[in-house]
Amino acid sequence: MPKRDSRMDRTPSDTGTARLADPPQADFEHPEPSGAAGDRRGPVIGSSQSAGVLPDDEPVFGAGTLGGRIGPGRFADRLLAGLSSGAGAFLVLLIGLVTVFLVIRALPAITADKSNFLTARSWDVGGDAPDFGVLPLLWVTVLISLVAMVLAVPVAIGIALFISQYAPARVARPVAYVIDLLAAIPSIIYGVWGIAVLAPKIQPVADWLSGHAGWVPLFKDYNVKGGTIFTGGVVLAVMILPIVTAIGRDVFERTPRANIEAAWALGATHWEVIRLAVLPYGRPGLVSGAMLGLGRALGETIAITLILSKVSNTGAFSFSIFNGGETFASKIANNAAEFNSPAQTGAYIAAGLVLFVLTFAVNAAARWVVNRRKEFS
Amino acid sequence: MTSLTVPGPLAATPGSGWRKTKDRIATTVIYACVLVALVPLVWLLWTVVSRGLRGITGDGWFTGSQRGLTYRDAGGGALHAIVGTLEQVALCTVISVPIALLVAIYLVEYGRGPLARATTFMVDILTGIPSIVAALFIYAVFVTSFSGQRAGWLVSLALVMLMIPVVVRTTEEMLRLVPNELREASYALGVPKWKTIVKIVLPTAMSGIMTGIVLGVARVAGETAPLLVLVGYSPNDNNNLFSGPQGSLPGMIKDQFGNLGSTTILRGGHKVSVHYAADRMWAAALTLILLVMALNLLARLIASRSKVSS
Numbered sequence: 001m002p003k004r005d006s007r008m009d010r011t012p013s014d015t016g017t018a019r020l021a022d023p024p025q026a027d028f029e030h031p032e033p034s035g036a037a038g039d040r041r042g043p044v045i046g047s048s049q050s051a052g053v054l055p056d057d058e059p060v061f062g063a064g065t066l067g068g069r070i071g072p073g074r075f076a077d078r079l080l081a082g083l084s085s086g087a088g089a090f091l092v093l094l095i096g097l098v099t100v101f102l103v104i105r106a107l108p109a110i111t112a113d114k115s116n117f118l119t120a121r122s123w124d125v126g127g128d129a130p131d132f133g134v135l136p137l138l139w140v141t142v143l144i145s146l147v148a149m150v151l152a153v154p155v156a157i158g159i160a161l162f163i164s165q166y167a168p169a170r171v172a173r174p175v176a177y178v179i180d181l182l183a184a185i186p187s188i189i190y191g192v193w194g195i196a197v198l199a200p201k202i203q204p205v206a207d208w209l210s211g212h213a214g215w216v217p218l219f220k221d222y223n224v225k226g227g228t229i230f231t232g233g234v235v236l237a238v239m240i241l242p243i244v245t246a247i248g249r250d251v252f253e254r255t256p257r258a259n260i261e262a263a264w265a266l267g268a269t270h271w272e273v274i275r276l277a278v279l280p281y282g283r284p285g286l287v288s289g290a291m292l293g294l295g296r297a298l299g300e301t302i303a304i305t306l307i308l309s310k311v312s313n314t315g316a317f318s319f320s321i322f323n324g325g326e327t328f329a330s331k332i333a334n335n336a337a338e339f340n341s342p343a344q345t346g347a348y349i350a351a352g353l354v355l356f357v358l359t360f361a362v363n364a365a366a367r368w369v370v371n372r373r374k375e376f377s
Numbered sequence: 378m379t380s381l382t383v384p385g386p387l388a389a390t391p392g393s394g395w396r397k398t399k400d401r402i403a404t405t406v407i408y409a410c411v412l413v414a415l416v417p418l419v420w421l422l423w424t425v426v427s428r429g430l431r432g433i434t435g436d437g438w439f440t441g442s443q444r445g446l447t448y449r450d451a452g453g454g455a456l457h458a459i460v461g462t463l464e465q466v467a468l469c470t471v472i473s474v475p476i477a478l479l480v481a482i483y484l485v486e487y488g489r490g491p492l493a494r495a496t497t498f499m500v501d502i503l504t505g506i507p508s509i510v511a512a513l514f515i516y517a518v519f520v521t522s523f524s525g526q527r528a529g530w531l532v533s534l535a536l537v538m539l540m541i542p543v544v545v546r547t548t549e550e551m552l553r554l555v556p557n558e559l560r561e562a563s564y565a566l567g568v569p570k571w572k573t574i575v576k577i578v579l580p581t582a583m584s585g586i587m588t589g590i591v592l593g594v595a596r597v598a599g600e601t602a603p604l605l606v607l608v609g610y611s612p613n614d615n616n617n618l619f620s621g622p623q624g625s626l627p628g629m630i631k632d633q634f635g636n637l638g639s640t641t642i643l644r645g646g647h648k649v650s651v652h653y654a655a656d657r658m659w660a661a662a663l664t665l666i667l668l669v670m671a672l673n674l675l676a677r678l679i680a681s682r683s684k685v686s687s
Binding site: 074076077079080081083084085086087088089090091092094095097098101102104105154155156157158159161162166175177178179181182184185186187188189190192193197198238241245269270271272274292295296298299300301302306328329332333336337339342345348349352355356359360362363364367 | 396397399400402403404406407408409410411413414415417418420421424425476479480482483484486487488492493495496498499500501502503504505506507508509510511513514516517518520521522538541569570571572574575595598599600601602605606609627630631634658662665666669670673677
């Protein structure tokens with residue numbers, strides 16, 4: 001597939017801009033044929049890189065849009081170039097604003113906090129002397145997401161292999177579509193279904209695990225029925241399954257034909273082809289897919305809010321997946337109706353800020369893995 | 378891939394003995410994965426359809442509201458919720474689509490240098506931003522800083538942040554699929570760049586762009602977190618996006634879920650326990666799923682008529 005050719009965008013217009021902007025003699029000082037300028041700036045003909053990662057010498061925001069001729073088209077050209085780069089700048093500004101506003105609103109609450117915001121386990125934000133910390137929220141958020149990952153990633157890899165390597169096209173397409181349907185179901189419906197229908201059915205699994213491995217802190221029984229981190233993790237696993245599957249499918253389908261055929265030619269079985277050619281090739285993609293799923297799991301709000309039972313945070317710290325709790329998102333959602341004083345709201349915004357930083361880091365890392373791979377392939 | 382090492386002696390037939398067994402196990406596990414994924418999907422859809430069907434086929438579901446109804450009362454409709462959801466999503470779409478299209482055009486047709494890189498990165502970050510954080514941001518700006526009141530339009534603004542990345546991603550992909558020959562032919566005829574984009578590139582990619590928009594709408598229609606933070610739930614009709622609490626389908630599900638309870642009635646001389654709120658909750662869930670699924674099918678339909686394909 002022919003990708004965009006940067007020379008096409010630049011050649012006529014860049015030189016045109018130079019002529020318009022420079023004094024007349026400028027043309028004599030730089031007597032290069034038009035087109036050479038564009039070439040020299042490094043056209044990426046046929047490159048598979050996206051525009052976002054194009055190596056470039058200089059920013060040419062909208063400059064390429066000034067037509068060589070002066071006419072009525074010029075204003076419209078400028079307008080579209082300005083509007084579209086303005087929209088791009090708006091997005092950058094938006095993320096900046098999110099950070100700024102969350103920090104501004106969260107800082108007063110954090111400074112007023114009596115105990116350490118990151119390590120305290122209490123949550124008392126109503127009175128004059130707020131005393132709160134996010135440690136339990138952080139723990140539950142991370143634990144529930146990890147449970148979801150442990151359950152979802154292997155299954156997602158299996159499905160991605162099925163779609164890309166095992167099934168014939170007329171089976172693979174419907175299966176891919178059906179898996180995508182999982183992503184289309186609104187999360188509140190997952191939540192309602194998870195707590196009302198799924199939770200009672202998987203309770204025996206939880207009972208069995210805590211009965212046989214209860215001495216492990218992770219599986220300690222807290223006598224919470226249904227609304228446990230375990231149930232939430234299972235539901236989250238279903239919700240992130242389509243994301244991880246989609247990315248896995250994508251990378252597996254790109255395995256070079258030659259690698260696969262070489263493995264076949266060596267007499268490998270189908271599984272050996274996958275283990276020797278497909279999986280090693282797709283590993284970075286899988287890592288980033290799993291991290292995107294993790295990012296989604298960390299921020300999931302309403303399903304978790306409906307499922308998790310709130311528990312008190314006094315007493316010994318609970319490590320168990322068979323306990324209730326609150327994540328960042330569910331803490332905010334549970335108390336959203338009672339945002340009264342700025343100080344109180346600030347505490348929740350501070351919790352939201354930590355969640356934002358967490359998901360930002362995970363997503364940025366995932367993209368970094370993807371992009372680094374792009375540069376090599 | 379630097380080297381391929383196949384363990385064990387290579388038999389003439391691909392796989393033998395233990396290797397063959399391993400292959401069989403792997404195949405079984407991989408097929409099982411697909412079945413495992415289908416279980417929750419079928420189970421969930423079956424639950425929602427079987428429990429919600431009676432509700433949405435009942436009298437007045439699409440014409441009435443929940444005004445004054447408790448879990449002890451039967452009936453009532455979801456019109457207030459449907460109207461609220463449609464209004465909020467419509468406003469969100471009207472705001473998001475122009476911005477998202479411009480961003481995609483920028484990234485594909487103009488984007489160079491640090492701003493383009495930053496924009497791509499920000500689209501990625503927006504894709505992963507939790508909806509509750511988007512809601513908190515809108516709250517921090519409009520309610521805390523400008524002391525506004527919670528209302529439906531704030532939800533739309535939060536949804537804009539969630540919808541833009543979806544539309545940008547699909548549109549960007551579609552614009553890249555437009556063959557460069559089309560652009561070059563247009564330039565060769567002396568058509569300026571803006572006209573090439575507006576009259577050649579966009580129309581060619583139009584069905585793909587529509588798909589992206591519809592998918593974006595489907596993505597935000599079921600969002601609940603912004604509703605909790607930015608607007609109160611009202612069981613009454615409120616068609617005004619800009620003031621007062623407003624109903625919505627996710628809000629209605631949440632509301633009914635919070636008021637579950639059973640009541641005993643006499644039916645045919647016997648006392649039976651009925652769950653009106655639960656019935657309405659599943660009916661609202663079914664309505665929402667039907668809405669979202671219809672949008673998804675619409676997206677598929679538009680996509681299948683696409684002029685460009687990958």
